[in-house]
Amino acid sequence: MEKKIGAYLCSGCGIGDALDFKALEGVVSKEFKKPVKSHECLCGDAGLAVIKADMEAGEVTLPVIGACSPRVMTDRFMLPGMTPIRANLREQVIWSHPAGDEDTQMLAEDVMRMFMTQATKVNDPVPFTEGDFSTTILVLGGGYAGLTAAKQAVKAGHGVILVEKKAELGGNAANWANIVPSKPPYHDPQANPLPGLIDEVKATSAIRVITGATVAKTSGMPGKFQVELSDGSSHTVGAIVLATGFRPYDATKLAHLGYGASADIVTNVEMEAKLKAGKVVTKAGSSPKAVAFIQCAGSRDPNHLPYCSSVCCSVSLKQAIQLTKADPETMVYVIYEEMRTPGTTEEFYRAAQEAGVIFMKGKATKVENGSGITVTVADELLQQDVPLGPLDMVVLATGMVPNSTDPDQPAQEYGAELLNADINPYPAGDSYNPTPAVPPGGPLLNLQYRQGPHLPMLADGFSDSHYICFPYETRRTGIYACGPVRRPMDMGEVHEDAMGAVLKSIQVIRNAAQGHAVHPRVGDLSYPKINLNACTKCRRCTVECPFGAIDENEKDYPVVNPTRCRRCGTCMGACPVRTISFDNYSVEMLSSMVKAVNIPDEDEEKPRILVIACENDAYPALDMAGIAKHQYSPFIRVLPVRCLGSMSLLLISDALSSGYDGVVLMGCKPGDDYQCHFVKGSAMAKERLSKIADTLKSMQLEVERVTMVDASIADGARLPKVIDELVAKIDAVGPNPFKGF
């Protein structure tokens, strides 16, 4: 079908009062020779009827709507056929610039030029839906997280393959009699729900339980994963839930806390086994009358685990309560630096106090084993050393090491350097700079991906995911982590986490089958297409993709796995020969939009600065600035991009050679606490930008003309000031000598 563009301008919300509509219509009708209609309320039924009538008559197939921000009224402008192009005349023009002003009018006209140009460059995306898509979910790990995930997936109508390495289901939780309470009044240890859950899973026919097996190889993509197990069986699955849990920290490294010196100095895991077995006795066979728990044993310590495992405090509370309940004569001491009782665990802490457990704030500096054990506590509240003793038993509250690797498999070199480089977020010279640690072992899924068999991890070895914005996602689409492999958590949290990961799996299975992207570009039908005739096999796309979506074939050409793709366009920004593009998004499109802007002559003293803004945070922040009526320089022209990662350096040189005085990149914060919706996109942009100086020098331009700004969605009030400062700075450098060429 032939693409027919028509523009619709809305004069509502004060747009009509602030702008010269005749001139604005003229831009469309005279410069672009396209039909244009104005209406006083486009989002109203009458306004929409105007657009719909033209579309039904076949006069327009792609409407360009010059009205409010594309982030609002999306449901109203959801029209059959191609997704309308939205030119933002409200939030980023009339709400952030004075009405009736010459510069505001120029801005509005340029906005129309940019988005009319975009309309001419986009095609209706053709989704990838080739072949069959599996709806089965593979759950790796048969502990509490995996069992819960399997049960919930079946409840939602999916078949499940549950793979457990050990011969029996249950994992770590199988060794616990009681758990930290997750139900009101949160006062008493709760019965472990695991045995019942195991029976339930075993009795469910839709769950195929495979024990004593590990994953030998995983290839494919969401909806079409091929998983080979160590037992030789092969399975096609739609998504994978990673529920491999944790291993306790190796207590043999805790000799400084007396571990190994006496059978009465045990870890919390060993104490749990004693509690499950029945009555706790010392090695001498008597009931312990004085027991001390040492919190943070090997945790929050740069020489051991640098992080807090969050559950050890509640576990010690539970064990302390159990000990005092079993024998009221037992005195229990908990030596802590900070008692961390997230959520309702605070109630449990109170219950322990009521039970008479004594809490001592300080650090255990020495553990001596003589006649009875003596723990020297550097007590913070007393400001002195307290020799606590004689004690009958000491419990070391050790932390969790994520099973983000399989400790029984050999480590694999391939791709590991990328893994390590990726997970070192701490800047050199940072006061907190522990050595990033990959837990010893080999890859869990042995991914047959170009970027290697590993799942990228955070510095502490936990599976990389954004704690707040997209918690279950790993950096391999279709593989969702839940439970302690993702972050330390207790069983109540694991229960919720497993359900979250299952929902994500279902989401990816359904979206993949329809050719839709998953978070954050949910529903996007486009995917990168590579013109191999122009490809130079430089491999930048295969290496830079944050999600490892692009593999290489035997001739070293890139091969896109569309359902692995998140549509950020980082590959497009990486490609030095502009040969990667989406049906509706390309370097050429962006470049044409940049060039569509009218650049006034040098003597008019109206500089033009291109703002390349991330659609996810920076662009909405600019909208928020408009909503709050914060005013900023009318000399900027905002080009929204899917992610700064899709920004090619060629775009900057295009902008500068067509006369812009400067370029500002606005994207999410990169690094360990990244806010980038595509994890590495803004980091990639930053890296590319570090090489811009050479380009600028070769063009004989000043380095100050190009700047990168971190912007978060909450920066609505800050960005106008940042823009004004940058405009002043670039203005001070002087006009771009390329103007008028």
Add this chain to the structure above:
Amino acid sequence: MNAISPTPKRAYDLNFARYVYENIDGGERLRMCMQCGACSGSCPIGQQMDHGPRKLFMMIRAGMKEAVLTSNTIWNCVSCYNCVVRCPRKVPITYILHDLAYLAVQEGYEPAKKADNARFAKAFWWSAAKYGRTDERLVTGIYYFSFGIGEGMKRGMANQKIAMNMIKTKRMHLGMPHAIKAKDELQKILAKATEIQARHGKGA
């Protein structure tokens, strides 16, 4: 009761906290102390104490029995109840401090033998127990002379003028001390109380 008698004269005794929880007036609420320091911050004479109540309670938990019972904190409390009113965990701090003072006397710690208010309390109790009433002349007399004959005379002379004025305004009478009618009944009550106390493990 599973009271364990604390071993006297030891710097640290792990069982001391349990002893306090189970045997000291209000001690069972001490379990709930969360070391916020509202008590020490509210105390009008905290500056005159070796340790504020918060720190004293942490010392109890750490088993520092001797340090607690030789601290002047337990003697300097003026019973204003500011701390009790403000304690977010409803710990009856004043009661605890008073009972700890009693314990210090019972166990014969040196500062308890010398403490002014211990001497005064003893004089007060002697009069109250003997007559069922307190006689100002006897209470102050016994209190003053507990410091020795010379010191007693000195203190008595220093307060002579006040005593004369009190007599003039009939705030202090001359003659035999007043007593209640049924003194023997009072003795029976006190004997019974002592018996109950002994049964609760505090000794007499």
